[in-house]
Amino acid sequence: MSIEPVARLLEPGRGPWDPEASDILVCRGVRDETHDVRTFLFESEQPARFHYEPGQFLTLELEIDGRTVNRCYTISSAPTRPHLISITVKRIPGGVVSPWLHQNVRAGSRIRAVGPLGDFTSFRHHASKYLFLSGGSGITPLMSMARTYHDLAEARDIVFVHAARSPADIIYRHEQAMMSHTNPHFRAVAVCEADSPGEVWGGFRGRLSLSMLQLIAPDFLEREVFTCGPAPFMAAVRAMLAQAGYDMARYHEESFDFGTLMAEEAAEAAAPAVPGEQVFKVEFTKSRRVIECGPDTNVLDAARKAGMRLPSSCTKGLCGTCKSRKLAGEVEMTHQGGIRQREIDQGMVLICCAKPRSDLVIER
Ligand code: FES
Structure with a gap:
């Protein structure tokens, strides 16, 4: 007798979800919480249970209009119900990600995610x-x-x-x-x-x-x-x-308040350069900008100082929002779990915690 889909979720012996092995989440349902807030419930593509501390977040990796966008959302479900994991998203008019999620994610939709991460618990x-x-x-x-x-x-x-x-x-x-x-x-x-x-x-x-x-x-x-x-x-x-x-x-x-974080950090990033400090050139291919970045400065900070607005959230290597492809050059990166080893092997970096060790070319 075939097992019903719902019973399949409750099968014993499901191990913990490991996004290193399979990072695809499949939407099982969408619930309206208010007129502009929805909860999206996901199961793992491979049979697994979700283990996390309440208060942690997931970073979603979404393909929106041909671009890869990383965005973190705190988990709204409880680890006591490990078969599904959920995020609850308010639709921000004029935003990039939240209207897209509201419009496009339905039961059966597949997205990539990293996590759970974070110490707010x-x-x-x-x-x-x-x-x-x-x-x-x-x-x-x-x-x-x-x-x-x-x-x-x-x-x-x-x-x-x-x-x-x-x-x-x-x-x-x-x-x-x-x-x-x-x-x-x-x-x-x-x-x-x-x-x-x-x-x-x-x-x-x-x-x-x-x-x-x-x-x-x-x-x-x-x-x-x-x-x-x-x-x-x-x-x-x-x-x-x-x-x-x-x-x-x-x-x-x-x-994870993007507008405010960006404004705060732009102000912080406006520290003056140290005279005589060695600087590397960082080329951003999509923005067609070339900036200078010292060896003790994170690429994101240098970009902001130069007036660029790049996606970021936590600014400490945790959320994955600033993940970018490094096309050339070497960096020193101290992250806190916002990037997988196989992504690093494929040339991805978190620019909020990557310091140049040579001239760089970044796909942004
Ligand atoms: S902004 Fe969070 S990892 Fe870079």
């Missing part, structure tokens, strides 16, 4: 009480953590505060309500800036503030805090906690 910071603070689609890694503790019936006291534009923008609203209903250790609170056309918001209104936090979680100074969201949201949270005298050694944050 409560599993590395054990505490009896957590405060999760999310803004917009920054909810995903925190939801992975919350789902994990919920599935494991862990008696961790979790207060989960989510900031959304309006009630229609609250991601996982019903699932969080269900978790709050059934789990006495879990409490979800949303803060909305405005009403939706179809709903007048009766909860906390405005931007998350210290006075709101004191009402929602009066014991927040005792909690391990994890924050994810746009950079301005996280900056506001940091300022708020510092003002309250929170021990920032117990504060953890994550963001």
Whole structure:
């Protein structure tokens, strides 16, 4: 008798997913979370289970309009349900990747992915009480953590505060309500800036503030805090906690906010060159630019200093977003898992953590 596809996923003896051996993920389904947020659920092409720490991310390698684009997304599923892995993506109008995912990825779609990677996880910071603070689609890694503790019936006291534009923008609203209903250790609170056309918001209104936090979680100074969201949201949270005298050694944050990161890093990269320093030429074939880069400078930093805008996210060799083909030359590269050995063997580099050892030609 043939095995039904669903039963196949549950077959015993599936080993851990190894993207070095097979990096293809096959979409099994797509779920609408809100009017502009969707969850994409994937299985591995080869029989496998997904092992990761909640809060980690995947880097997707997508072919969009004839270009390879690497983009990292935090995993929204929980490792307690290892048969599928999911990402939850907000469609950013005018963006490159998120509209493409919303338009093109359907059940049966195949994509490449690397990971799971990242150290933003409560599993590395054990505490009896957590405060999760999310803004917009920054909810995903925190939801992975919350789902994990919920599935494991862990008696961790979790207060989960989510900031959304309006009630229609609250991601996982019903699932969080269900978790709050059934789990006495879990409490979800949303803060909305405005009403939706179809709903007048009766909860906390405005931007998350210290006075709101004191009402929602009066014991927040005792909690391990994890924050994810746009950079301005996280900056506001940091300022708020510092003002309250929170021990920032117990504060953890994550963001893959491209626009902000690029702006921040461009400013950082504007450090002056050291006079007399040896420089190498780096040619970017697609942009038709040639820049100079010192031996102690990462190629990405030098490119930004020269005014180029190249895709990047983590800037520390972790996410794979800046992966580029090196057509000529030698680099010294210290990465943190964002590239596979076989890709290095094929001439790929992560330009955020590659320093030139000769003149270079990069396909970008
Ligand atoms: S930007 Fe993340 S690996 Fe280079």
